[in-house]
Amino acid sequence: MRTRVTDMFGVEFPIFAFSHCRDVVAAVSRAGGMGVLGALYFTPEELEMELKWIDDHVDGRPYGVDVVMPASYAGADLGVDSAEDLLARLQGMIPDGHRAFVDKLLEEHGVPPLSAGGEAGRALLGWTDATARPQVEVALRHPIALLANALGPPPADVVEQAHAHGVKVAALASTPRHAIKQVEVGVDVVVAQGTEAGGHTGEISTMVLIPQVVDAVDVPVLAAGGIGNGRQMAAGMALGAEGVWTGSIWLTVEEADTPEMARRRILEATSRDTVRSRSWTGKPARLLKNEWTDAWEAADSPGTLPMPLQFMLVSDALRRIGRSDAAELATFPAGQIIGAMNSVRPARDVVFGLVEEYVETMERLGRLTGE
Amino acid sequence: MRTRVTDMFGVEFPIFAFSHCRDVVAAVSRAGGMGVLGALYFTPEELEMELKWIDDHVDGRPYGVDVVMPASYAGADLGVDSAEDLLARLQGMIPDGHRAFVDKLLEEHGVPPLSAGGEAGRALLGWTDATARPQVEVALRHPIALLANALGPPPADVVEQAHAHGVKVAALASTPRHAIKQVEVGVDVVVAQGTEAGGHTGEISTMVLIPQVVDAVDVPVLAAGGIGNGRQMAAGMALGAEGVWTGSIWLTVEEADTPEMARRRILEATSRDTVRSRSWTGKPARLLKNEWTDAWEAADSPGTLPMPLQFMLVSDALRRIGRSDAAELATFPAGQIIGAMNSVRPARDVVFGLVEEYVETMERLGRLTGE
Numbered sequence: 001m002r003t004r005v006t007d008m009f010g011v012e013f014p015i016f017a018f019s020h021c022r023d024v025v026a027a028v029s030r031a032g033g034m035g036v037l038g039a040l041y042f043t044p045e046e047l048e049m050e051l052k053w054i055d056d057h058v059d060g061r062p063y064g065v066d067v068v069m070p071a072s073y074a075g076a077d078l079g080v081d082s083a084e085d086l087l088a089r090l091q092g093m094i095p096d097g098h099r100a101f102v103d104k105l106l107e108e109h110g111v112p113p114l115s116a117g118g119e120a121g122r123a124l125l126g127w128t129d130a131t132a133r134p135q136v137e138v139a140l141r142h143p144i145a146l147l148a149n150a151l152g153p154p155p156a157d158v159v160e161q162a163h164a165h166g167v168k169v170a171a172l173a174s175t176p177r178h179a180i181k182q183v184e185v186g187v188d189v190v191v192a193q194g195t196e197a198g199g200h201t202g203e204i205s206t207m208v209l210i211p212q213v214v215d216a217v218d219v220p221v222l223a224a225g226g227i228g229n230g231r232q233m234a235a236g237m238a239l240g241a242e243g244v245w246t247g248s249i250w251l252t253v254e255e256a257d258t259p260e261m262a263r264r265r266i267l268e269a270t271s272r273d274t275v276r277s278r279s280w281t282g283k284p285a286r287l288l289k290n291e292w293t294d295a296w297e298a299a300d301s302p303g304t305l306p307m308p309l310q311f312m313l314v315s316d317a318l319r320r321i322g323r324s325d326a327a328e329l330a331t332f333p334a335g336q337i338i339g340a341m342n343s344v345r346p347a348r349d350v351v352f353g354l355v356e357e358y359v360e361t362m363e364r365l366g367r368l369t370g371e
Numbered sequence: 372m373r374t375r376v377t378d379m380f381g382v383e384f385p386i387f388a389f390s391h392c393r394d395v396v397a398a399v400s401r402a403g404g405m406g407v408l409g410a411l412y413f414t415p416e417e418l419e420m421e422l423k424w425i426d427d428h429v430d431g432r433p434y435g436v437d438v439v440m441p442a443s444y445a446g447a448d449l450g451v452d453s454a455e456d457l458l459a460r461l462q463g464m465i466p467d468g469h470r471a472f473v474d475k476l477l478e479e480h481g482v483p484p485l486s487a488g489g490e491a492g493r494a495l496l497g498w499t500d501a502t503a504r505p506q507v508e509v510a511l512r513h514p515i516a517l518l519a520n521a522l523g524p525p526p527a528d529v530v531e532q533a534h535a536h537g538v539k540v541a542a543l544a545s546t547p548r549h550a551i552k553q554v555e556v557g558v559d560v561v562v563a564q565g566t567e568a569g570g571h572t573g574e575i576s577t578m579v580l581i582p583q584v585v586d587a588v589d590v591p592v593l594a595a596g597g598i599g600n601g602r603q604m605a606a607g608m609a610l611g612a613e614g615v616w617t618g619s620i621w622l623t624v625e626e627a628d629t630p631e632m633a634r635r636r637i638l639e640a641t642s643r644d645t646v647r648s649r650s651w652t653g654k655p656a657r658l659l660k661n662e663w664t665d666a667w668e669a670a671d672s673p674g675t676l677p678m679p680l681q682f683m684l685v686s687d688a689l690r691r692i693g694r695s696d697a698a699e700l701a702t703f704p705a706g707q708i709i710g711a712m713n714s715v716r717p718a719r720d721v722v723f724g725l726v727e728e729y730v731e732t733m734e735r736l737g738r739l740t741g742e
Contacts, residue, residue: 001740175643195566196576204642205567205576207597207606208707212642226578235578235606237739238732271575271583272546336579361609362740368608369372369733 001358003242004220005189008168009034009062009145013355014243015233016191016222017347018066018148022050022057023255027347029061036064036148040127044134051142064146064170065139069132070283071152074306076129083130087312094305094313101302102317105295109326114319127281127308129155140165148191151200151283152178159186172224172245174202174209176216183217190217191245194225198248198335200285201225201276207239214240228337230357234365237358244354248335253347261327262288263344271339279331280318282310286335291328292321372729374613375591376560379539380405380433380516384726385614386604387562387593388718389437389519393421393428394626398718400432407435407519411498415505422513435517435541436510440503441654442523445677447500454501458683465676465684472673473688476666480697485690498652498679500526511536519562522571522654523549530557543595545573545580547587554588561588562616565596569619569706571656572596572647578610585611599708601728605736608729615725619706624718632698633659634715642710650702651689653681657706662699663692 005014012032019025025035037054039047047065054063074093080086136158139147147154147162148170162169163186170189173179179190192213194206202209206225214221223236224245236244251258252266265288275289279296282305287293296304304310321329345353376385383403390396396406408425410418418436425434445464451457507529510518518525518533519541533540534557541560544550550561563584565577573580577596585592594607595616607615622629623637636659646660650667653676658664667675675681692700716724 003739175641194576194578196579202643204707204710205565205578205597207565207577207603208567208642208710211600211602212711226576229582231582231610232578234609234736237736238605238609239602270546271579272573336575339575339579340583359740362736365605365608365733365736368374369730 001355005222005243008188008220011062013351014222015351015354016064016243016245017250017351018245018247019250019256021250021255021257022054023257024250024253024347025063026054026057027253027255028250028351029058029063031348031351032061033351034062034064034146036066036146038066038150039132039135039139040066040068040150042135044138047135047138048141051139051144055142062145064148065135065142065144066148066150067132067135067139067154068127068150069129069152069154069158070127070307073128074282074309081130083128086128086130090309090312094309095302098302098305098313101300102314105292105329106317106320106326109291109321109324109329111317111320111324111326111329114316114323127311133158136161140167146170146189148172153182153185153187156185170222172200173213174204176209176212179213179217179221183219187219189220189222191222191224192241193245194223195276196286196336197225198274198286198338199333200281200283202284203276206236210236210239210241226335226337228340230354230359231361232337233354233358234361247333248337249341249350250347251334251338252341252344253350254344255347259322259330261322261330262332265327265330266334266338266341267344269334269338269341271336274334274336274338278304278310280311280314280333282307285333287331288334288338290331292331372726376593376614379559379591382433384722385593386722386725387435387614387616388621388722389616389618390621390627392621392626392628393425394628395621395624395718396434397425397428398624398626399621399722400429400434402719402722403432404722405433405435405517407437407517409437409521410503410506410510411437411439411521413506415509418506418509419512422510422515426513433516435519436506436513436515437519437521438503438506438510438525439498439521440500440523440525440529441498441678444499445653445680452501454499457499457501461680461683465680466673469673469676469684472671473685476663476700477688477691477697480662480692480695480700482688482691482695482697482700485687485694498682504529507532511538517541517560519543524553524556524558527556541593543571544584545575547580547583550584550588550592554590558590560591560593562593562595563612564616565594566647567657567707568596569645569657569709570704571652571654573655574647577607581607581610581612597706597708599711601725601730602732603708604725604729605732618704619708620712620721621718622705622709623712623715624721625715626718630693630701632693632701633703636698636701637705637709637712638715640705640709640712642707645705645707645709648702649675649681651682651685651704653678656704658702659705659709661702663702 015033017028223241386404594612
């Protein structure tokens with residue numbers, strides 16, 4: 001299979017695999033696709049270790065790094081450069097009523113406090129310019145092939161910096177207007193992501209969105225959202241994409257370090273068990289629907305806070321839940337495709353399965369028109 | 372192009388066009404697709420006239436009729452067979468507060484009353500078993516090729532009745548479980564409809580839903596939701612469908628009797644201008660998002676009523692709005708594809724355009740794999 005994307009990155013298959021797990025990233029790249037490590041949860045020091053590990057295990061194949069530099073967030077206009085100062089200013093912006101709501105919810109579900117206390121240093125993660133830039137610095141010291149930005153167009157100087165290192169830049173778009181803005185700042189590949197995708201996502205479905213984005217920009221487009229098998233990959237390519245961007249399907253591969261509770265929940269879930277919710281980060285993201293997401297929609301909910309305040313508010317709570325037995329509150333980003341994820345396989349088998357079913361699909365379509 | 376669906380109906384292209392306008396239905400069938408008339412808004416006498424007109428203008432080509440027989444609705448358990456008695460009983464179930472909310476909303480927007488008063492006889496439309504059955508009786512007296520049910524599995528005796536007339540039966544499904552139930556009552560074709568579709572729709576996107584439904588049933592599946600061009604048609608077929616079911620794209624064809632205000636709004640709209648809302652019928656339906664749909668989500672909304680009470684509550688209001696200048700309140704069923712509808716063409720050109728782009732897409736995909 002050959003598209004502008006396979007040429008651009010020298011990959012065998014235009015299959016991009018977003019994962020927070022280095023083992024998955026390396027396994028997909030070794031199988032002929034392109035692993036992309038989500039940097040969000042790592043400090044710069046940790047990211048350095050993760051990328052060093054990938055460099056040692058990827059057999060020289062290309063891989064990428066995904067950061068989150070939202071175009072807008074609370075505190076962006078404070079003019080604070082240091083992450084510590086920004087964090088301190090932002091902490092003061094969280095209303096007491098919101099803290100009380102979270103405390104009460106956890107108490108009702110019997111979630112114990114963390115023995116070691118919170119980790120305030122992680123409360124911002126890479127959600128801001130100030131915290132994502134150090135991640136970019138680290139990433140560009142490694143032989144990465146792609147830098148992706150998960151929330152809108154990256155800052156123009158970051159694009160220039162990447163290009164100066166010979167690194168291509170991708171950005172996720174959920175409307176044709178987003179895609180045009182991204183190309184204007186120099187993005188090389190647009191990831192057009194439909195509403196069915198896990199994590200931060202827009203309203204327009206993959207089926208409707210992809211042709212609109214393909215028609216709006218000249219750079220190659222990857223189809224994202226709802227792509228988990230070879231028929232869906234073929235559909236994405238039929239819509240005009242030159243590759244596919246996948247995420248949720250890697251949560252259940254053998255290599256993934258997904259917590260056991262989450263993995264079990266994904267294997268059981270149907271495609272109706274996700275919801276677009278602001279309860280994770282303050283921006284709409286598709287999450288596993290459960291008592292956590294329901295609570296933020298309930299009549300007594302104080303409403304969610306803007307990014308990054310919401311995640312600062314809930315990050316300790318989510319960590320406490322993850323270490324408790326309160327499975328009913330344990331949510332995480334997940335796309336509608338989880339309804340079709342019913343088995344645990346090596347990442348390599350998932351890549352090859354996508355390609356095989358893609359080829360079968362093309363043969364079937366050929367027969368329909370008598371080719 | 373040949374699938375089990377083209378064989379079943381003897382059509383040239385497996386393109387189904389749902390429309391409330393007889394001119395569109397006949398034009399699509401004459402062009403080699405299959406027009407399907409939505410019977411909902413017609414009394415049995417009117418439906419008889421519409422179908423007679425189609426019989427005279429369809430040049431012997433196959434066409435279908437779509438009715439609404441919801442599996443569940445308020446009043447279904449009252450044991451009332453006559454539409455008049457049912458209507459009277461149901462009217463008493465609408466709270467005064469809801470009536471006051473609608474009156475206030477229209478007053479705020481300066482919508483005048485109808486000079487001729489309301490048309491209570493239309494308030495139930497075909498939303499119930501009692502009102503849809505007479506439509507089925509009328510439809511089966513005509514040489515229709517397909518009877519479709521828009522909301523869940525049709526009653527088993529209706530399926531038998533259709534089959535006894537040599538008429539195939541289709542039903543819309545928004546989950547694999549729905550599809551299995553429909554096949555159990557004898558449905559011949561499942562229309563798997565993604566959340567991006569206009570009108571009554573579920574939560575799962577077309578991209579995610581179609582393969583799940585195709586894998587769950589043995590009968591042919593039509594892909595619905597977000598299909599408006601040949602790339603999207605090819606994507607639907609790649610996902611495993613044997614044809615496509617389209618709706619919104621026929622609202623702006625030359626033949627359509629769409630009110631001018633609505634047509635203009637569709638041509639201007641983006642794909643973000645729709646919303647899934649219960650404010651039309653009480654069941655979730657994708658509508659044009661505007662001040663009407665917003666009002667039912669606002670803090671002072673009394674909430675919507677179950678089908679068919681909600682439509683009984685709002686039917687006069689919607690008719691009054693349609694005849695007023697309050698364009699900001701004029702909503703109607705519309706899918707996300709309206710963002711890509713920017714021109715007015717004859718229905719025949721739309722059919723041929725779908726087919727041409729489908730063929731081009733297959734050629735492009737063939738080149739990707741070097742075929």
